[in-house]
Amino acid sequence: MPQETDVTIPVADLDHPPKPPVFGERQRFMLLLIAPAVAALIFFQIVPILTGANASFRDWSLHDPKLTWVGLKHYIYVLTDPGFIWVVMPNTIFFMVVSVAASLVLGLGLALILNQKFPGRGLLQTIILLPLMVAPVVAAIMIRWMFNDQFGIVNVVFEAIGLPPQPWLAQRWSAFSVILLADIWLWTPWFALLLLAGLQSLPKEPFEAAAIDGATRWRVFRYLTLPMLRSVMVVCIVIRSIDAFRTFDIVWTISAGGPARSTELFSIYAYIEAFQSMNFARGSAAAMIGAAVIVVLAMIIFRVLNRWVEVSK
């Protein structure tokens, strides 16, 4: 039997690990790293949001701000407004789903095309990125102009091929389609850019193996490209869904929520309540409700998509 040595080897006491200091050098470093960002967020995001939240509980109309506390009155008003429940919210969700799905599919298609080598590829890529370079407000003005019922080019083309011209922006669903079209046009390049970057970072070997095995293009796409792109796609979908939910400027420029408030998204509803009905408090309450919905919704989307990615691995 070997002699036990007297040297005590320092063994980590697993039952009582040394407590990390609550505010040690490491923590100070962490806080210093985020300090400028935190300062900017507090002053220019959190303070305004709290101001708005505070306003939503008060009697704060723009022409006569009494600032008296009214509790949940504005929230109850918005949540029992049939226009908000049956038009604005369904519109917003529908807009988010269609816009994100369509620009994802189109962006993926474009990314696949741009990932190949062919003459004129660079030119095509620059043209596809054009919507990222034009100010969205200008693009929206231009699209409204193109769909103008008297002078718009779209109706000119319709007449030329023998179809009846449409009053595009005077009907609910055609106006909504124009808005969706504009949004998809604006955001497809964004998806294409991120997915193209994703495609180019994929490893080459699986594709070479598939080529040797004689896999068809569709099978390569379905069983190699798509699964490997999933994590990039999840990030894109989550970020873009949040943004699509709170879309304001292009809807405001193209239809301003009309005709008869039928194409309103919730940020348009909040804006109209705040500045046209001159009731800042009610607008803030609507914005808060929208924010709560999207926080929960984004969490669900993120969870579901993440699980989908995990399962597929």
Add this chain to the structure above:
Amino acid sequence: MTAASSTELSLPPVRKGFWAMLAPGGGKMLFALAAIAIAFLFAFPVLWLFLTSIRPESGVYYVHRGTEFTWHNYLEVIQQENIYKAFWNSFAISTLATILSLGVTVTSGYMLSRFKGPIPDTWFSLIYVLRCIPYISWVLPLFFVTRQWGIFDTYWGLLLPHVAVHICFFSWIMKGFFDGIDPSMEYAALIDGCSRWGAFFRVAMPAALPGMTALAILCWLYTWNEFLFALLLTSHKTPILTVVMAQFVHELGMEWHLMSSTAILALIPALIVTIFGQKYVIRGLRV
């Protein structure tokens, strides 16, 4: 033997189904046609904008008819002092906002990527929730807040909110960049006696440069084209290009010709940035 197998591998793939029905070269033709159609669809609104901008004022309502073209709109636009100011302001704001946003978020993204524990968790949840809050619910109060602080209609009053907007998204993306960089080099630097800041500035940041370049280009383009903040947070003292453009087309007067020529002028810097920058964007966003 090896030669034989390599010739076997380089055989053209067997064409099946739809592609086999086309004449030889038909697939290529179809592809080229599709590419041209896509390019046309994406370029059309911009093309239309350009066409409108070179029509005389009387011709803008019937852009598709008539053959009079003129550069007069551009001359008229560049004689306006306001446009010069707006160009300069937009350029300065975009550039400064890009530098500040990146400077603030690179450290924040690094922190999110390299550390675990309650502080990063709290920070991540905070920026995630703030990212979800619609612009509308804080741009409106922001108007009152910047007035109260006396920075309404100044560079700071527009710059700092822009930086605040970018913090959430950029921190998230920066975290992704740093996640893709092996931290062992930083540990080596720390062991060799580098301070934490030294490891960050000398080792981690250079490795994240391609990603930061990509974000810088996207950030610049975004700020250059941003409208809502510029509309609400600035006034006559600090004209911003997008607002000036939108003001050409309002209820009182539809100056389509001036709006479109300004928009085309505003497109030029963005086009230059994109043409030279797209390569870096695609390279930098590879996570």
